[in-house]
Amino acid sequence: MLSLNRVSKQYGNFMALEEIDLEFTQGVYALLAPNGAGKTTLIKMLATLIFPTKGEILWNGDDIIALDAAYRDLIGYLPQDFGYYRNHTPREFLRYMAAVKCLKREQVAQRIDELLDLVGLSDVRDKKMRKFSGGMIQRVGIAQAMLNNPRILILDEPTAGLDPKERVRFRNLISSLSKDRIVILSTHIVSDIETIASSVILIKDRRLFAQDSPGSICQQLNGKIFETDAVDDLDIPHLLLTERQENGQTITRFASEQGSGEARSVTPNLEDVFLYVYRDEER
Amino acid sequence: MVYRYELKKLLLSPLLLTLTLLCVLANLTFLLVEHDNAPSPRQTNRPEDVLAAQDASIFDGYSAASIAESYIRWYRLEGTNAEHVRAKYDALQPVIDRKAAADEKPQLHFSGQVSDVHVLLFGKLLKFFSQEVGLLALLTALLSAVYEQMRGTESIVYASRVGRQVQLTKLWVTLSASAVLSLMVIGCSLLIFFALFDFAIPWQADVSSVFDHALGETKPFITWNDLTVAEYLWASLGISMGLAWLCALIGFAAGTGFRSVYAAFGACVLLFTAFDLVARSSLLPVGSMLKSAWGLNPMWLWKNSGTWFTDGRAEMLWANFERLGLCAYSILFASAVWGAYHLLRRREIH
Numbered sequence: 348m349l350s351l352n353r354v355s356k357q358y359g360n361f362m363a364l365e366e367i368d369l370e371f372t373q374g375v376y377a378l379l380a381p382n383g384a385g386k387t388t389l390i391k392m393l394a395t396l397i398f399p400t401k402g403e404i405l406w407n408g409d410d411i412i413a414l415d416a417a418y419r420d421l422i423g424y425l426p427q428d429f430g431y432y433r434n435h436t437p438r439e440f441l442r443y444m445a446a447v448k449c450l451k452r453e454q455v456a457q458r459i460d461e462l463l464d465l466v467g468l469s470d471v472r473d474k475k476m477r478k479f480s481g482g483m484i485q486r487v488g489i490a491q492a493m494l495n496n497p498r499i500l501i502l503d504e505p506t507a508g509l510d511p512k513e514r515v516r517f518r519n520l521i522s523s524l525s526k527d528r529i530v531i532l533s534t535h536i537v538s539d540i541e542t543i544a545s546s547v548i549l550i551k552d553r554r555l556f557a558q559d560s561p562g563s564i565c566q567q568l569n570g571k572i573f574e575t576d577a578v579d580d581l582d583i584p585h586l587l588l589t590e591r592q593e594n595g596q597t598i599t600r601f602a603s604e605q606g607s608g609e610a611r612s613v614t615p616n617l618e619d620v621f622l623y624v625y626r627d628e629e630r
Numbered sequence: 631m632v633y634r635y636e637l638k639k640l641l642l643s644p645l646l647l648t649l650t651l652l653c654v655l656a657n658l659t660f661l662l663v664e665h666d667n668a669p670s671p672r673q674t675n676r677p678e679d680v681l682a683a684q685d686a687s688i689f690d691g692y693s694a695a696s697i698a699e700s701y702i703r704w705y706r707l708e709g710t711n712a713e714h715v716r717a718k719y720d721a722l723q724p725v726i727d728r729k730a731a732a733d734e735k736p737q738l739h740f741s742g743q744v745s746d747v748h749v750l751l752f753g754k755l756l757k758f759f760s761q762e763v764g765l766l767a768l769l770t771a772l773l774s775a776v777y778e779q780m781r782g783t784e785s786i787v788y789a790s791r792v793g794r795q796v797q798l799t800k801l802w803v804t805l806s807a808s809a810v811l812s813l814m815v816i817g818c819s820l821l822i823f824f825a826l827f828d829f830a831i832p833w834q835a836d837v838s839s840v841f842d843h844a845l846g847e848t849k850p851f852i853t854w855n856d857l858t859v860a861e862y863l864w865a866s867l868g869i870s871m872g873l874a875w876l877c878a879l880i881g882f883a884a885g886t887g888f889r890s891v892y893a894a895f896g897a898c899v900l901l902f903t904a905f906d907l908v909a910r911s912s913l914l915p916v917g918s919m920l921k922s923a924w925g926l927n928p929m930w931l932w933k934n935s936g937t938w939f940t941d942g943r944a945e946m947l948w949a950n951f952e953r954l955g956l957c958a959y960s961i962l963f964a965s966a967v968w969g970a971y972h973l974l975r976r977r978e979i980h
Contacts, residue, residue: 391785391978391979391980394785394789395788395789395793396785396788396789396978396979396980397978397979397980398978415793416791416792416793416795419789419790419791419793420791422789424785424786424789425786426785426786428782429782429786430778430781430782430783430784430785430786431781431782431783432781432783433781442635443635444786444787444790446631446632446634446635446792447632447787447790447791447792447796448790448791448792449791449792452631491786492786495790495791501789
C-alpha cells in the first residue's frame with residue numbers, strides 16, 4: 348500500500364500542498380483539480396523527483412526516499428511534458444529505458460515488442476520518432492512507463508494535447524492496465540476519468556478536499572443539479588455549469604440549493620462536481 | 631548496458647563528430663600550410679652544421695646555477711623568491727651532471743629542416759593537440775552532463791531504477807568518449823603529419839640531445855628524467871590526454887551543477903580565463919610558492935606545453951610539475967564532480 352502521511356510541500360513562502368493524507372491500494376486513482384492546484388507537485392513527490400517539506404510517503408510502511416532504487420523499481424512514470432529522443436525509433440528509445448530500469452537483457456526484446464503491440468505502435472517500431480503525432484508520443488510514453496511492469500503507474504496529465512479519438516484510446520488502455528496495480532492519474536479533464544477511475548481525489552486550497560468513488564462524489568450534489576431552457580427566468584441563487592443545444596433550444600445546467608419553476612432535477616456527474624467545487628478558482 | 635547506450639549517444643552525437651572532424655581539418659590545414667612554407671632540404675641541410683654539431687657536447691661543464699642567475703636578473707628577483715629559484719636549479723644540477731656523463735651530443739639529424747620539423751611536431755602540433763582535445767573533452771562532458779535535461783527525459787530517467795546514479799555512469803562514459811575522440815584527433819593528425827613530412831626521427835635518442843636547446847631559449851632542453859624521443863612523445867600525449875580528462879571533469883561538474891549547458895560552459899570559460907589572468911598578473915611574483923602552485927593549473931600547463939618534463943623556467947619551482955598539476959587538479963576537479971553529484975541527488979527536478 349502506498350500512503351501519504353500529512354505531506355506538505357512549500358516553495359519559499361508559497362505553500363503548494365498542505366497536510367495531504369492519502370492511501371492507494373489497487374485501481375485507478377484520479378487526481379482531479381484545476382491547473383495550478385498542486386497535482387503535478389503531488390505526482391512528482393510520488394515519483395521521487397521532488398521531496399516533501401513535511402510528512403512522509405510510505406510504501407508498505409517504508410519511506411520511499413529511503414527505499415531509493417527499490418521503490419523506483421516499482422513505479423512507472425509518465426510526466427506531463429514527456430521528453431524523448433527525437434532521432435531514436437520507439438524500439439531504440441525503449442531499449443535505453445529498459446537499461447535504466449535494469450531489465451534483464453533476455454527479457455527486453457520480448458517486453459518491448461509486447462508493449463509496442465499493446466499501445467498500437469508495432470508498425471512504426473523502427474521509424475524515427477521525430478515525425479510522430481502527440482498521441483503516438485504519449486503511447487511511447489505509456490510504453491516506457493510500463494516497461495518494468497510497475498506496481499504503481501503514475502501518469503501526469505496523460506491526455507493533454509490528444510485529440511478525442513486518441514483520448515478514448517488512451518482511456519481504454521489505462522483501464523486495461525489497472526487490473527493488478529495502482530494507477531495514479533492526474534488530470535483536469537473530467538471525461539478522462541469519469542468511467543475508469545475507482546477513486547477520485549479532489550484537491551482544493553492546497554488541501555485534500557475529497558477522496559471517494561466517482562459515484563459517491565457525485566452523490567454529494569444529489570438534488571442540487573438542474574437543467575432548464577429558461578435560464579433568464581431563474582429567480583433563485585444558482586451557479587451556471589454548462590450549456591448545450593437540444594432541439595433548437597439552449598439547455599442550461601446549473602447548481603442550486605433548491606429547484607425553481609420548470610427547472611428539472613438531473614443526476615449530477617463529475618463535471619458538475621468539478622465546476623461546483625472549483626467555482627471560485629476560475630483563471 | 632547503460633554504459634554502452636550512453637557511450638553510443640556521445641560517440642554518435644553529430645555535434646561531437648563535427649567538432650572532431652573540424653579539429654582534424656584545422657590540423658590538416660595547418661600542416662599543409664607549414665608543408666608549403668618549409669624550405670627545401672638542400673638549402674638548409676648544411677653539412678658543416680652537422681659536423682659542427684657532432685663535436686659539441688651539450689652538458690659538459692654546464693652549470694644550472696647560471697640558468698638560475700639569468701632568471702633572477704631577468705625578473706629582478708630578491709630574497710626568498712630568488713632563493714627558491716636557486717634551490718630549484720641546484721636540484722637540477724645532478725641531472726645535468728648525469729647527462730654530461732652520458733656524453734649527450736646533438737644528433738646528426740639535428741640541422742636545418744629536420745630541426746624545423748621537430749619544432750613543428752613537438753612545439754606546435756603537440757600544443758594544438760592538447761588544446762583541441764581539451765576543448766573537445768569539455769564539450770563532451772557538458773553534452774553528457776545535460777543530455778537528459780536538454781531532451782526533457784530527465785524526469786523519466788531519474789524516476790527509473792538507476793535514477794540519478796545514471797550521472798555516475800555518464801561520468802565514466804564522458805571520460806571514455808573523451809579518450810576515443812582525442813585519439814581520433816591525435817591519430818588522424820599524426821598520420822597526416824607523417825604522410826606530409828618525410829624524415830627520420832631518432833626515436834631512441836635522448837630527447838635532451840635531439841633538442842639541444844629549449845624552444846625559443848638559449849638553455850639546453852633539460853628533462854628531469856631521461857627520456858628518449860619516443861618516450862617524450864608518448865609522455866606528452868599522455869599529459870595532453872590527462873589535461874583533456876581534467877577538462878572533462880570540470881565540464882561534467884559544471885554541467886551537473888548548473889544544469890544549463892550555457893551557464894556551465896560560461897562557468898568553465900570564466901574559470902580558465904581566471905587561471906590565465908591571475909597567472910599573467912603581477913599578483914603572484916615569479917619565484918614565489920604561490921606562483922608555482924598557481925602554475926599547476928591546466929591553463930598554464932596548456933600554454934607552456936613546451937616546458938613539460940623540463941625545469942619549467944623560473945615560474946615553476948617543482949620537478950615534474952606537469953604530473954603534479956595533473957594529480958592536484960584531478961583531485962580538485964573530481965571533488966567538484968562529487969560535490970555536484972551530491973547536489974543533484976538532493977535537487978528537486980521540476
